[in-house]
Amino acid sequence: MSKLAGKIAWVTGAGTGIGEGAAHALAAEGATVILTGRRPGPLKDVAAAITAAGGKAHAKAGDMTDAAVVQGIADWIVKKFKRLDIFVANAGINILDRSWDKISPLGIDTVLHGNLDSVFYGAIAVLPAMRKQGGGQIIVTASMAGRWVGLMSGPAYVAAKHGVVAACHTINMQECVNNIRCTAVLPGEVATPILDKRPVPVSPEERAKMAQKEDVGDLIRYIACLPDHITINEVMITPTWNRGYVAALQRAGV
Numbered sequence: 001m002s003k004l005a006g007k008i009a010w011v012t013g014a015g016t017g018i019g020e021g022a023a024h025a026l027a028a029e030g031a032t033v034i035l036t037g038r039r040p041g042p043l044k045d046v047a048a049a050i051t052a053a054g055g056k057a058h059a060k061a062g063d064m065t066d067a068a069v070v071q072g073i074a075d076w077i078v079k080k081f082k083r084l085d086i087f088v089a090n091a092g093i094n095i096l097d098r099s100w101d102k103i104s105p106l107g108i109d110t111v112l113h114g115n116l117d118s119v120f121y122g123a124i125a126v127l128p129a130m131r132k133q134g135g136g137q138i139i140v141t142a143s144m145a146g147r148w149v150g151l152m153s154g155p156a157y158v159a160a161k162h163g164v165v166a167a168c169h170t171i172n173m174q175e176c177v178n179n180i181r182c183t184a185v186l187p188g189e190v191a192t193p194i195l196d197k198r199p200v201p202v203s204p205e206e207r208a209k210m211a212q213k214e215d216v217g218d219l220i221r222y223i224a225c226l227p228d229h230i231t232i233n234e235v236m237i238t239p240t241w242n243r244g245y246v247a248a249l250q251r252a253g254v
């Protein structure tokens with residue numbers, strides 16, 4: 001597998017979960033991956049694992065809610081590698097006190113900045129380089145909560161992820177003439193550390209039935225391998241044992 005040989009891919013939220021899965025999959029396909037998250041430790045571990053497997057990875061820690069930091073990392077990548085082909089805007093966050101009766105201004109800021117501003121800051125940081133080099137690809141990790149309104153993820157997360165999906169479509173509308181495309185990946189439940197913030201704890205048995213980080217990572221790899229003239233605008237990926245469907249079946253007595 002080397003469809004991405006020579007490509008430079010920046011993956012945010014790459015120290016754990018879906019971002020870790022995507023970084024491994026993109027590197028196994030030949031891309032050089034730059035890994036960003038706030039904590040250097042997990043990034044270094046993922047970079048070491050990718051290198052040990054024969055891939056090329058660089059850890060570059062930073063907070064995606066700080067526009068200057070985001071621009072600095074994008075500039076570092078372009079200066080070092082002379083291009084930036086794929087941007088996986090995957091970093092995201094949720095909070096425990098998420099319902100309308102519990103959420104605070106700090107919680108609202110954390111969720112909106114961490115899921116929505118982070119994607120905007122990343123997009124405006126990478127787009128100039130992509131335009132200059134004649135094309136590029138942005139893949140954003142949104143959520144099923146970005147397509148359907150529900151209570152489980154909390155109102156701020158639902159609003160932020162709807163914004164992420166909308167932002168992705170507007171990138172396609174404006175940047176298609178520059179050979180730049182954007183895909184919104186909408187996962188259902190994936191067994192990653194973000195589930196540890198759920199108000200109702202998720203058991204190991206339930207996590208085992210969910211989508212895994214490697215499943216979504218492989219989908220991101222597939223999208224990244226599409227030829228330039230094709231865009232998958234939006235794609236959903238959910239566990240077959242879908243807890244929402246199972247609960248609905250139980251309510252319906254089916």
Ligand SMILES: NC(=O)c1ccc[n+]([C@@H]2O[C@H](COP(=O)([O-])OP(=O)(O)OC[C@H]3O[C@@H](n4cnc5c(N)ncnc54)[C@H](OP(=O)(O)O)[C@@H]3O)[C@@H](O)[C@H]2O)c1
Nearest residue numbers: 013016017018037038039063064091092143189190192194
């Ligand atoms: N798991 C699911 O069921 C599910 C479903 C739908 C969508 N998603 C979305 O999938 C994406 C990845 O989440 P995950 O499920 O893989 O959970 P995760 O393991 O918690 O990954 C989130 C990653 O984002 C990083 N991050 C958070 N805030 C950041 C910031 N301000 N700047 C830089 N990095 C930041 C975290 O690292 P640091 O803490 O070190 O910064 C972490 O590695 C998120 O956008 C999430 O909303 C997840």
